[in-house]
Amino acid sequence: MKTLANDNYATRSDGDRANWAIRLIFILGATVTLFVLRVVDPVVAASWMPLHASCGAITGLPCIFCGMTRALHLLLNGDFGGALYFNWLAFPFLGAVVFLVAVCIIEIATRRVILNWNTNAPFTARKLTITGLTLFALWMLQVYLAVSQHKHELLNPRGPLYAMFVR
Numbered sequence: 001m002k003t004l005a006n007d008n009y010a011t012r013s014d015g016d017r018a019n020w021a022i023r024l025i026f027i028l029g030a031t032v033t034l035f036v037l038r039v040v041d042p043v044v045a046a047s048w049m050p051l052h053a054s055c056g057a058i059t060g061l062p063c064i065f066c067g068m069t070r071a072l073h074l075l076l077n078g079d080f081g082g083a084l085y086f087n088w089l090a091f092p093f094l095g096a097v098v099f100l101v102a103v104c105i106i107e108i109a110t111r112r113v114i115l116n117w118n119t120n121a122p123f124t125a126r127k128l129t130i131t132g133l134t135l136f137a138l139w140m141l142q143v144y145l146a147v148s149q150h151k152h153e154l155l156n157p158r159g160p161l162y163a164m165f166v167r
Contacts, residue, residue: 019113023104030101034094038076042069060159060166062146064089064138067154085151087142 067086075083075090083090103115121127146154147166156162 019117020108023107027101027104027108030097034072034076034097037069037072040073042073058156058159060156060162061143062151062154064135064142066142066146067151068093070153085149086153088145089138 065087068090071083071086071088071090072094074080074086075094100115107114143165145151155166157166
């Protein structure tokens, strides 16, 4: 079945109406998650967790998303400098979430499909290579920023990669 971007929800089958429900669930889930991130301090919430193992704790170097929860918490509370310190990717991530929520709200309000969420993209060696190199470059940037700015909250001196890259 071919889906056009200007299809109307009312003229579509019951299976396609499920897309409306999925968009509504996404809006509610994203809104609740952002509200909880704004209200609950991740440092306090970390004391509730039984396990404290993360990529940075295991390897010694931060992963791409290390510090993202703290950065989003600070960003949602208006502390842009603190958010930038912990993880600069919080800015585009929050922008993407707000954009997707706005698109879903517009789709529900106008009962039209604006964004087709089709995930049937074929994987090719070239796409996987580009994706892998992009993630590697982002990781190297995160490691560089953490080491050069002495972000001790994101580094673990007992990790095996810390000894190789930092000393």
